[in-house]
Amino acid sequence: MTFWNSLSKEQLKELYSSTLKEYEACKGKGLKLDMSRGKPGSDQLDLSNDMLSMSLDTFKCDGVETRNYGVLEGLESCRELFAQILGVQADQVFIGGNASLNLMYDVIAKAYTHGLKNSPAPWAKLDKVKFLCPVPGYDRHFTISSTFGMEMINIPMTEDGPDMDRVEEAVKDPLVKGIWCVPKFSNPQGIVYSGATIERMAALKPAAPDFTIMWDNAYVVHEFEGEFVPLPDIVSACAKAGNPDMVYEFASTSKITFPGAGVGAFASSVGNIEYMKKLISAQTIGYDKINQYRHVRYFGNLDGILEHMRKHAKIMRPKFDIVIKYLDERVAPFGIASYHCPKGGYFVSLETMPGCAKRTHALAKDAGVTLTGAGATYPNGKDPLDSNLRIAPSFPPVQELEMAMDVLCTCVKMASLEKLINE
Numbered sequence: 001m002t003f004w005n006s007l008s009k010e011q012l013k014e015l016y017s018s019t020l021k022e023y024e025a026c027k028g029k030g031l032k033l034d035m036s037r038g039k040p041g042s043d044q045l046d047l048s049n050d051m052l053s054m055s056l057d058t059f060k061c062d063g064v065e066t067r068n069y070g071v072l073e074g075l076e077s078c079r080e081l082f083a084q085i086l087g088v089q090a091d092q093v094f095i096g097g098n099a100s101l102n103l104m105y106d107v108i109a110k111a112y113t114h115g116l117k118n119s120p121a122p123w124a125k126l127d128k129v130k131f132l133c134p135v136p137g138y139d140r141h142f143t144i145s146s147t148f149g150m151e152m153i154n155i156p157m158t159e160d161g162p163d164m165d166r167v168e169e170a171v172k173d174p175l176v177k178g179i180w181c182v183p184k185f186s187n188p189q190g191i192v193y194s195g196a197t198i199e200r201m202a203a204l205k206p207a208a209p210d211f212t213i214m215w216d217n218a219y220v221v222h223e224f225e226g227e228f229v230p231l232p233d234i235v236s237a238c239a240k241a242g243n244p245d246m247v248y249e250f251a252s253t254s255k256i257t258f259p260g261a262g263v264g265a266f267a268s269s270v271g272n273i274e275y276m277k278k279l280i281s282a283q284t285i286g287y288d289k290i291n292q293y294r295h296v297r298y299f300g301n302l303d304g305i306l307e308h309m310r311k312h313a314k315i316m317r318p319k320f321d322i323v324i325k326y327l328d329e330r331v332a333p334f335g336i337a338s339y340h341c342p343k344g345g346y347f348v349s350l351e352t353m354p355g356c357a358k359r360t361h362a363l364a365k366d367a368g369v370t371l372t373g374a375g376a377t378y379p380n381g382k383d384p385l386d387s388n389l390r391i392a393p394s395f396p397p398v399q400e401l402e403m404a405m406d407v408l409c410t411c412v413k414m415a416s417l418e419k420l421i422n423e
Helices: 009-027 042-046 049-053 076-086 100-113 139-147 164-170 195-202 234-240 270-280 289-299 302-330 357-366 398-422
Strands: 033-035 093-095 130-135 151-158 176-181 212-216 247-252 264-267 337-339 348-352 369-371 388-391
Touching: 009 398, 033 398, 042 302, 049 289, 076 093, 076 247, 076 264, 076 289, 076 302, 093 270, 100 139, 100 212, 100 247, 100 264, 100 270, 130 139, 139 151, 139 176, 151 164, 164 195, 195 234, 212 234, 234 247, 289 302, 302 337, 302 348, 302 398, 348 398, 357 369, 357 388, 357 398, 369 388, 369 398
Parallel strands: 033 369, 130 151, 130 176, 176 212, 212 247
Antiparallel strands: 093 264, 247 264, 337 348, 348 388
16 A cells, blocks of 8 residues: 555646646756666776786796687686685686676577486477576576577565475476575576575476576675675586586676676586587687786685775765665655665666556656666566566766656656556
C-alpha cells in the first residue's frame, strides 16, 4: 500500500498535473545523457594511462619472449596475478584475450561443438538444452544462451543470491546444463552471494554430468565502500564437494584498466584447463602476452591492484551516492519503487510499480536520458512484471548524472501516477 493509493482520483490527477509540468521542464532542457551501459568514465580510464607509456626494458617474462607465439595458457606471472585476485592456484588459471565475455562464449560454444570434459555428447546433438538464469541478471549472459537456442529458466534472486531451493530442484532435470552467476555485486542489484549460497551451489548434485556453473566474478575487486572482502573460493568449494569440474570462474581487468584492452581469464580445475586448452589451440596460437606482461609489471600483485581500485572507488562512490540520494528524496517517500544500495560494482537496480518500467524508460528517452532497455535484465527481454530498470551511473560526469537522475525520478512518478489514475 503506497501513500498515493490512499488518495482520490482527483488528488492523483492534481499530482499528475504538477508532475507533468516538471517533466515538460525536463524535456525543454534538450538533454542528451547516457546511463545505458556500465562503462567506466574518462576519469577512471585516466587512472591507468601510465601503463601505456610504461617502458619495458625487456620483453622477456618468466623466460618467455612475450612478442612471439606460444604459451597458450598465459604467462605464469599473469596466471599468478589472477590466482591472487580469485583466491585459486596458478595452475587453475587460463589467461585469454582482452575480455572475459569472449571466454564465456568460448566455453559455451565448445560445449555445443565438442562437449565439455564430462559431457556424454556435444550439446548440439541434444534436442534441448536448458540454462538457469538468476533474475534480474546480466543481459549479455542471456544473449549467449539465446544465441545457442537454449531454453532459459528464470531463478529469482534473494538477498543472499539465487533462490537455491529453486536451483536445487531445477538441476534434477538432466536437460539443465548450467547456471549463470555474478556472485559479487551482482548485475544489476549489487547483491553479494552469502557463504551459505556459495556452499550450496558448490554442493549441487545435478542430473546432468556436465552441468556447469558459469561464475562471472566481474566485480571481484570493485568495492567502492569499505575494504576488499574476498569471496569463498568456488573452485576449491566445488572440488571439496566432489564436483571439481563443475565450475568455470571468469574475471578480467576490463573495469580495472581499459575495457577492450584489458586481460581476461578463467579459473577451473586443472583437468578443465587442459581440456579447454586443447580445444582453444585450434583457434589461436596464443593471446596477447605483451599486454599480460604490461599488466603484471604495472600492478605487481594483488596489493597493487587493490591500491589502484581504491582510486576507482573515490570516483565511483560519489556517483552512487547521487543515485541513492535522488531515489531516497524523490521516489522512496511515495512508496512507488524499491531499490538496493550496493557497496560495489557498477549498477543500481530499480523496481518500479508493476507495469511501469517500459513507460518510465520511454518517458526518460523522450526527455533525453538513455537507460538500459526495460526488460533487458530478463531472458529474451521479457520482464514478467515490467518493473525492473538498471541504472548505470559510472559513465556520466557528476553534473550530468544529477540531471539524469532528476529526469528519471520525474519519469518514475509520471508512470506511477498514470497507472494509479487508470486503475
